[in-house]
Amino acid sequence: MPAIPSHVPEPSRTDPALIRNFCIIAHIDHGKSTLADRMLQLTGVVEQRQMRAQYLDRMDIERERGITIKSQAVRLPWAPTHDKSKTHILNMIDTPGHVDFTYEVSRSLAACEGTILLVDAAQGIEAQTLANLYLAMENDLTIIPVLNKIDLPAAQPEKFAEELANLVGCEPDDVLKVSAKTGIGVEALLDRVVADIPAPVGVADAPARAMIFDSVYDSYRGVVTYVRVIDGQLNKRERIRMMSTGATHELLEIGTNSPEMLSADGLGVGEVGYLITGVKDVRQSKVGDTVTSQSKGATEALGGYKDPKPMVFSGLYPLDGSDYPELREALDKLQLNDAALVYEPETSAALGFGFRVGFLGLLHLDVIRERLEREFGLDLIATAPNVVYRVVMEDGSEHTVTNPSEFPEGKIDEVYEPVVRATILAPSEFIGSIMELCQNRRGVMLGMDYLSEDRVEIRYTLPLAEIVFDFFDQLKSKTRGYASLDYEPTGEQTSSLVKVDILLHGDKVDAFSAITHKDAAYAYGVRLVAKLRELIPRQAFEVPIQAAIGSRVIARETIRAIRKDVLAKCYGGDISRKRKLLEKQKEGKKRMKMVGSVEVPQEAFIAVLSSDENAGSGKAKK
Numbered sequence: 001m002p003a004i005p006s007h008v009p010e011p012s013r014t015d016p017a018l019i020r021n022f023c024i025i026a027h028i029d030h031g032k033s034t035l036a037d038r039m040l041q042l043t044g045v046v047e048q049r050q051m052r053a054q055y056l057d058r059m060d061i062e063r064e065r066g067i068t069i070k071s072q073a074v075r076l077p078w079a080p081t082h083d084k085s086k087t088h089i090l091n092m093i094d095t096p097g098h099v100d101f102t103y104e105v106s107r108s109l110a111a112c113e114g115t116i117l118l119v120d121a122a123q124g125i126e127a128q129t130l131a132n133l134y135l136a137m138e139n140d141l142t143i144i145p146v147l148n149k150i151d152l153p154a155a156q157p158e159k160f161a162e163e164l165a166n167l168v169g170c171e172p173d174d175v176l177k178v179s180a181k182t183g184i185g186v187e188a189l190l191d192r193v194v195a196d197i198p199a200p201v202g203v204a205d206a207p208a209r210a211m212i213f214d215s216v217y218d219s220y221r222g223v224v225t226y227v228r229v230i231d232g233q234l235n236k237r238e239r240i241r242m243m244s245t246g247a248t249h250e251l252l253e254i255g256t257n258s259p260e261m262l263s264a265d266g267l268g269v270g271e272v273g274y275l276i277t278g279v280k281d282v283r284q285s286k287v288g289d290t291v292t293s294q295s296k297g298a299t300e301a302l303g304g305y306k307d308p309k310p311m312v313f314s315g316l317y318p319l320d321g322s323d324y325p326e327l328r329e330a331l332d333k334l335q336l337n338d339a340a341l342v343y344e345p346e347t348s349a350a351l352g353f354g355f356r357v358g359f360l361g362l363l364h365l366d367v368i369r370e371r372l373e374r375e376f377g378l379d380l381i382a383t384a385p386n387v388v389y390r391v392v393m394e395d396g397s398e399h400t401v402t403n404p405s406e407f408p409e410g411k412i413d414e415v416y417e418p419v420v421r422a423t424i425l426a427p428s429e430f431i432g433s434i435m436e437l438c439q440n441r442r443g444v445m446l447g448m449d450y451l452s453e454d455r456v457e458i459r460y461t462l463p464l465a466e467i468v469f470d471f472f473d474q475l476k477s478k479t480r481g482y483a484s485l486d487y488e489p490t491g492e493q494t495s496s497l498v499k500v501d502i503l504l505h506g507d508k509v510d511a512f513s514a515i516t517h518k519d520a521a522y523a524y525g526v527r528l529v530a531k532l533r534e535l536i537p538r539q540a541f542e543v544p545i546q547a548a549i550g551s552r553v554i555a556r557e558t559i560r561a562i563r564k565d566v567l568a569k570c571y572g573g574d575i576s577r578k579r580k581l582l583e584k585q586k587e588g589k590k591r592m593k594m595v596g597s598v599e600v601p602q603e604a605f606i607a608v609l610s611s612d613e614n615a616g617s618g619k620a621k622k
C-alpha cells in the first residue's frame with residue numbers, strides 16, 4: 001500500500017450537488033485510457049513525475065496489449081474555469097471496450113449520470129461506439145460527444161463531428177474536439193462534464209443502497225469492492241449485507257480512490273468509492289449486487305443484477321500431467337478475481353486430467369490462458385472452444401452440453417444453439433463481401449443503414465458458434481481492416497447440428513469431437529483426418545483415421561505401417577539431417593500419448609486443437 005500523499009485532504013462526505021459521476025465509453029483503441037491519463041494529470045491527482053502511460057491499466061496483460069480489462073474508478077477534484085472557487089468532485093470510471101466485457105461496461109454506466117462518448121477523429125464511429133452509446137441511452141445518461149486524436153494528420157474532425165452529431169442528436173458544434181495525447185481541449189471537456197452532467201440525486205436519510213460495479217482481489221487486502229452509493233450512507237465498522245446472497249460482513253475500511261486508496265469515515269449519496277470487508281473471493285461481492293446496512297437495511301435491491309454467463313467453453317490440460325494440481329490452484333486463484341470464470345475437472349482419454357473452463361468470450365479465454373501460462377508458469381493445451389448447446393431428447397429429457405464429447409447418443413428431438421445479434425460497421429464498398437461472409441456463417445440479415453455516404457451499419461443474426469473462431473479475423477481481412485464488429489446474445493435457435501467423432505484405429509478420440517452444422521460436418525471430418533495423418537508418425541501397424549457421425553464414417557485416411565529405419569528415406573550422406581531426424585525421434589518419444597494402441601505425439605494434439613487451426617485456415621502450425 002503506497003503512502004498517502006500529504007497534500008490530498010481526507011475526503012469528507014461531499015455535497016451531492018458538487019459531485020459528477022461519469023464514464024468514458026468508446027470503441028477499442030479510440031483513446032479512453034489516454035484521456036483518463038490526461039485527466040489524472042490535469043486535475044493534479046497524479047504528479048507529473050509519477051505519471052506513466054495508461055496509469056489505470058494495472059494488469060500486465062492490460063498494459064502490454066494496451067486494452068482495459070477491469071473497470072477502474074478514480075476521484076478527481078476540478079474547479080471549472082468559469083468559477084474556480086467551486087471545487088467539484090468528478091468520479092471517473094474507465095471502462096473496458098471489448099465485447100466480452102460488455103457487462104462491466106453496463107454496470108459502470110449504471111453508476112453514472114453521464115458519459116463521454118469518445119470517437120477517434122481519424123476513424124469515425126465504430127461498432128462498439130454504437131453498442132456503448134445504446135447502452136448509455138438505455139441508462140438515460142447525459143452524453144457528451146467528443147472527437148479524440150485531432151492532432152493526427154489523418155484526422156477529419158469536421159466530417160466525423162457531423163456523423164457523431166447525427167448519431168446523438170446534437171449540433172456538430174456541440175461535439176468537443178480534443179487530443180488526449182497532447183492535452184488540447186481536455187480542460188474544456190472537464191468544464192463540460194461539470195456543466196452538462198447532472199449531479200446525483202438520492203435520498204440521504206433512506207436505508208443505505210450502494211451498487212457494486214467492480215470487485216477485485218488484492219493479495220494483501222482481500223477483495224476490494226467498488227461501489228456507487230445511491231441512497232443513504234455507508235460507514236466504517238458497520239455491518240453490511242450483500243442483497244443477492246444475504247451474506248453479512250464487517251466493513252473494515254471504506255474510502256475513495258485518488259487514484260490510490262484513501263480511507264474515509266463513510267460514503268454518502270452519489271459518492272463512488274471502495275469497501276474492504278476481508279472476504280477473499282470476488283464471488284462474495286458480485287458486480288451488479290446491492291450493498292446495504294445490516295441493521296435497518298434496504299428491503300429492495302437496485303435493479304440490474306445478473307450473473308455473468310459463460311458463453312464459450314474450452315478444455316484446459318497441462319502439457320505435463322503432473323502439473324494438474326498447480327493448474328487447479330492457479331484457476332482457484334484467478335477465480336478470486338474473476339467472478340465470470342467457471343471451471344470443473346474433466347478427464348480426457350487423450351489428454352488426461354484437466355478442466356472444462358467457461359469464458360465470457362474468446363478474448364476472455366485468451367487472457368486467462370495467457371495469465372495461467374505467464375503468471376503461473378504452466379504449459380497448457382486448450383481444446384477448441386465451443387458454445388453451450390441444449391439438447392432435447394424425444395423422451396422430453398434435456399441435456400446442457402458444454403463439451404462435445406458429452407453430446408448425447410440416442411433419439412434427439414431438437415438441438416438448440418446460442419445466437420447473437422451482430423452489428424458490423426464498414427465502408428460501403430465492402431457490403432458485398434461482408435454479406436457473403438455472414439451468409440456463409442448461417443447469418444440472417446436483419447437490416448442495413450447508411451451512417452454517412454460511405455459508411456454502413458449491417459445487422460445480422462448469427463449463431464455464436466460461427467463467430468467464436470475466426471469470424472473477426474475473416475471480417476478484418478475481407479475489409480482490409482476497416483470493419484468493426486459488436487455482438488450481443490439474443491437467445492437460441494434450433495439447428496441441424498451433429499457431432500463428428502474422430503476415431504484412431506477404431507478408438508474415439510474425445511478431444512477431437514466437435515459439434516458442427518450438418519452441412520459443415522463433412523468438411524470438418526475431411527480436414528481433421530487429413531491433418532492427423534500428416535501429424536501422427538507411422539506405427540508398427542496400419543492405423544486407420546476416421547471421421548464419423550454416429551456409426552456412419554464420413555472421411556477416412558490411413559497411416560501405413562512403419563518401416564523399421566527412420567533414416568531409410570534419407571538417401572545420400574547428409575549427416576546433419578540424419579542426426580536431426582534421430583534427435584527428433586528421441587524428443588518425440590518422450591512426448592507421446594497413447595490413444596488406445598496408437599502413439600500420438602503431443603504436438604499433434606496441440607496443432608489440431610489450437611483454435612487458429614480449427615479456424616479452417618488449413619495451415620499447420622509448426
Ligand SMILES: Nc1nc2c(ncn2[C@@H]2O[C@H](COP(=O)(O)OP(=O)(O)OP(=O)(O)O)[C@@H](O)[C@H]2O)c(=O)[nH]1
Binds near residue numbers: 031
Ligand atoms: N495521436 C494520438 N494518439 C492517441 C490519442 N489518444 C490516444 N492515442 C493512442 O491511441 C492508442 C489507443 O489508446 P488507448 O488510450 O489505449 O485506447 P483505449 O480506448 O483505452 O483502448 P482500450 O482500453 O483497449 O479500449 C494508443 O496508442 C494511444 O497512444 C491522441 O489524442 N492522439
